Amino acid sequence: MARNMTLLWGSGSPPCWRVMIALEEKKLQGYNSKLLSFDKEEHKSQEVFSINPRGQVPSFKHGDIIVNESYATCFYLESQFKSQGTKLIPESTEELNYFLKSAVFVCVCMNKILIFLFCPAAVIFYEYYVPEGERLDSALKRHKDALTSELKLWEEYLHNLGSGSNLAGKSFTLADVVIFPTVATLFRFGLSEKRYPKLAEYYALLRERPSIKASWPPHWLENTKGQDTLKDV
Structure with missing residues (x-):
């Protein structure tokens, strides 16, 4: 197939x-x-x-x-492939309600999700993409401040869900498929687990999932040590 x-x-x-x-x-x-x-x-x-x-x-x-x-x-x-593998959009009323709530938080509010997806890249790759003579400390600080604000929202969201929860509740859904790679990238680049314990808990919960382990970035496996770009965020 x-x-x-x-x-x-x-x-x-x-x-x-x-x-x-x-x-x-x-x-x-x-x-x-x-x-x-x-x-x-x-x-x-x-x-x-x-x-x-x-x-x-x-x-x-x-x-x-x-x-x-x-x-x-x-x-x-x-x-x-609805009937094959994991149902990534739940069918039960209760789980669908959780999914829709997380979908609103994750997908519908595109301005927020774009901030969450863009800000790490803006901070991580600022020096890579911006020529040395054009770099501004104020621009990097602005990107870091935007990322910090967004991370606090996600900490609160995960706190309200409770320990051991996926983004839409008990079930692993498309919300997790979409967001987990960005969360993993954040910690790969040094995000503090102590400063963001709920995000760290979510990361630890999903990184052992078979689908995620099977698709783990090859160069991360070759070099398990990440970077510290986000250690102060």
């Missing part, structure tokens, strides 16, 4: 990782998987452009169907 699927991806990319988690959860192992090097700019190759005109990953193809946005790909996999 998965043999007519192709995924072009990069190691450590949260958008790529969430698609890989969704594929694992839907029992769609065996797809055509090609790891591309960002350092070599392989994501700008003709192979990628033939699927994704933006030259970005993840680039996903199922038969003649192409879906290149990670959120859309995850929803596509769930809608096409």
Whole structure:
């Protein structure tokens, strides 16, 4: 079933990782998987452009169907394979209520989720992307302050859910598929577990999940030591 699927991806990319988690959860192992090097700019190759005109990953193809946005790909996999693997959108009234609440928090409020997804990258890669002569301490501080504000909201949200909870309650859902790679990236780059204990608890809860372990970024496995970019956030 998965043999007519192709995924072009990069190691450590949260958008790529969430698609890989969704594929694992839907029992769609065996797809055509090609790891591309960002350092070599392989994501700008003709192979990628033939699927994704933006030259970005993840680039996903199922038969003649192409879906290149990670959120859309995850929803596509769930809608096409509802009865297979994990039900990522719960059906029971109680669990669906939790899911919808988290979906509002995670997906509908796009301004907030974009802050949550963008701010870590803005802080982590500021020195990488901004030429030395153009860097401003005030800009980096602004990015860090925005990230800190957003992290506090997530701490409160997880605190209200209670210990041992996924984002939508007891069930693992698309909300977790979407958010976990970003949470993992935060801790990879030195986010303080003591300062954000609820996020740390959520991270520890999910990092042992089979789908997440199976799709763990290869270069993270090769080099288990992360960085300290976010230690002061």
